[in-house]
Amino acid sequence: MLQIISVWIAGGLTLCIFSFLYGDNPVYKFAEHLYVGFSAAYWLIYVWHFTIKQMVINPIVAREPGAWMLIIPLFFGVLMLSRWLPERYSWISRWSIAFVVGIGAGIIAIGQTQGLLLPQLRATILPLATGNWMTNVNNFLVIIGTVSTLTYFYFSRRETGLMSKFSRLGIGFIMIALGAAFGYTIMARISLLIGRIIFLFGDWFHIIKPL
Amino acid sequence: MIFLLILSFTISAKDTPDDAGGSITINVYNIPEGTEQIELYRLTKGDTLFEEVGLIPIFKGELDDATVTDGVLYLYKATALTPDTVYVAEIKEFASSSPEWFNKSRTSVLLFIALFWVVILVYIQLAKKNPEGLFIRKLxxxxxxxxxxxxxxxxxxxxxxxxxxxxxxxxxxxxxITILAKVGRKVAxxxxxxxxxxxxxxxxxxxxxxxxxxxxEAGRPxxxxxxDVFYLTSEQFGFAAGVDGIMLRERPGAIFLQGYFYAESLILAExxxxxxxxxxxxxxxTTQLPFFVAACDYVLLGEEMFAASAYISKEPRLLGSIKGSDLAKSVLLVLIGVGVIFGTFAAIKNVAGNPVYMEIFDRILEFLARTAE
Known part of the structure; x- marks a missing residue:
């Protein structure tokens, strides 16, 4: 019984959201507000249960080894609340923001260098005379595509002469890549739509056999 | 006089190097011929019974036991099973795991970042002395x-x-956030x-x-x-639904979608x-750029966002970092150029029957791949 009710609620809300295709209307508004409200509440519970309780309170209460280190994030977390204090003291919250931003920038620098820059460098250093002309053409396209795209993202020089031509070639490569990515993602979205239609006509109306 | 050296099946256990702790590396040596599988057992100090950890791959002769607790002492024992004999090897001293402060395998990343950092610092100083001297093209x-x-x-x-x-x-x-400051000033x-x-x-x-x-700053505090600056929700499509609702009800004249987006990008832009x-x-x-290109009037592509924030603020630090990153790109272009020329030369020699240069080239690529792991 409970399953039937939940299927009816899910199906009804799906139709409410689909009604947006006609235009903004009270039914869509209802589903939207319900969704936003529920998701905000869900995240509140999630943060309390999985972050504050499990990662801060429980280790401190259980006196786990190294739990004293949690005082640092806890301290910065409490500082964030100083935003509610009068203007004279609310600036203290910036310490927490500065801490998070600084750590984040450091992590990004390593991650981008190791995860993107060096693999790209490795993938572009390719020989152009492998003995197989198909591989040679492919390697040439990879090299010229990477070099011209890098040239497009060269900001501190005026785009004139050869640089301008290379930069235009670079934007050409970027657009081809974006077009391919667009088509690929549209296919993925259509599969999401198919999933919803199967739910509506299979699980709800029983017109088609659910997968 | 003839000395007959019999190599016996042995095992070693040591803290896994360059890790964040929680792992001990076990190696086995002189695996007996005909071994079908090697089983690994562990005894925690204070316990009386060995527990099974898993199988050590024979072709590798090595296994990382990532189920250990830092600081706890363990004794390891391995058994090599052949069709007719069971060989046993055991370490004599307890081993334990601990985290390392420095990951040596990432030294090249550190050097690259250090070099990049020095270049940026130099350009920041130059930008401070002469902000007009550092050109950033218009976007x-x-x-x-x-x-x-x-x-x-x-x-x-x-x-x-x-x-x-x-x-x-x-x-x-x-x-x-930097772009928001510019938009905010104009709005004010x-x-x-x-x-x-x-x-x-x-x-x-x-x-x-x-x-x-x-x-x-605009004189309108x-x-x-x-x-008007508010939290909506941290659920991806809940957020998208909320922003869509705002668009339909408030009907803004200008929309700025600036930052990192996922699948909701097309919903918002449409x-x-x-x-x-x-x-x-x-x-x-980069995966969301196609949708913005298709549905928006103007788009800042990837790194253009960072250049934009430097262009807007005219901050010496940001200007210097853009100039520094451009120099890093030049270095990359040179490295790619040298690598491609050497690789092509090595491939030609390889086809002609001289594989020495190709081996060197492969080693360079292997080094780069290892660094990026």
Whole structure:
């Protein structure tokens, strides 16, 4: 019984959201507000249960080894609340923001260098005379595509002469890549739509056999 | 005199190097011929019974036991099973795991970043001495930002600014906050309203501070409405639904989608397009760029966002970092050029029957691949 009710609620809300295709209307508004409200509440519970309780309170209460280190994030977390204090003291919250931003920038620098820059460098250093002309053409396209795209993202020089031509070639490569990515993602979205239609006509109306 | 050396099946256990702890590396040597499988057992100090850890791959002769606790002492024993005999090897001393402060395998990353850091510092100093000396080319979407805010003002409609759905630690979100400051100043000058919904509370706090400063710089601190910078939800499509609702009900004249986006990018950009707003997007999420290019009037592509924030602020630090990153790109181009020439030369020699250069080339590529692991 409970399953039937939940299927009816899910199906009804799906139709409410689909009604947006006609235009903004009270039914869509209802589903939207319900969704936003529920998701905000869900995240509140999630943060309390999985972050504050499990990662801060429980280790401190259980006196786990190294739990004293949690005082640092806890301290910065409490500082964030100083935003509610009068203007004279609310600036203290910036310490927490500065801490998070600084750590984040450091992590990004390593991650981008190791995860993107060096693999790209490795993938572009390719020989152009492998003995197989198909591989040679492919390697040439990879090299010229990477070099011209890098040239497009060269900001501190005026785009004139050869640089301008290379930069235009670079934007050409970027657009081809974006077009391919667009088509690929549209296919993925259509599969999401198919999933919803199967739910509506299979699980709800029983017109088609659910997968 | 003949010495007969019999190599016996042995085992060693040591703390896994260059890790964050929680792992002991076990190696087995002189695996007996005909071994079908090697089983590994572990005895925790204080216990009396060995527990099974798993199988050591014979071809590798090595296994990382990642189920250990730092500081706890373990004794290991391995058994090599052949069709007719069971060979046993055991370590004599207890082993334990501990985290390392420095990961030596990433030394090249450190060197690269250190070099990059020095270059940027030099350019920052140059930018401080002569800010006009560092040129940054114009970006059309930036030029259009003032126009977009002006258009919204003329139409009597608000401006909507969405800073993406990533956290403050993301580079795109940080760049978005700088762009928000520019948009905020213009909004304050034109006395328009800016609506700024958020996915993350910390980004919201930063945005509130940024807009408050922007309004003060524009001489209109009184016009800043803290309630227009608000938290919506941290659920991806809940956020998208909420922002769509704002677009339909508030009908902003200009929409800025600046930051890191995921699958909601097309939903947002399409809705913005349907209400006829001028849209200026910018993201470092390469997978979402196609949708912004298709549905928005102007787009800042990836790194253009970071250049934009330097261009807007004219901050010596940002200008210097853009100049420094351009120099890093030049270095990369040179490295690619040298690598391709050497690789081609090695391939020609290899085809001609001399594989020495190809081996060197493969080693270089292997080194780069290892560094990127």
């Amino acid at each position: 059309p979407p930036l030029e259009a930002m003032d126009e977009a805010v002006g258009r919204a003002t003329e139409m009597g409609k608000p401006v909507l600014y969405v800073p993406g759905i990533e956290y403050i630690t993301d580079a795109g979100t940080l760049a978005s 000058e034109y006395e328009t309203r800016i609506i700024n919904p958020h996915f993350d509370p910390i980004v919201m706090t930063t945005a509130q501070e940024t807009l408050k400063n922007a309004f003060s 009184d016009a800043f409405n803290k309630d 809705t913005g397009y349907s209400i006829g707003a001028i849209q200026i997007a910018g993201t470092n999420a």
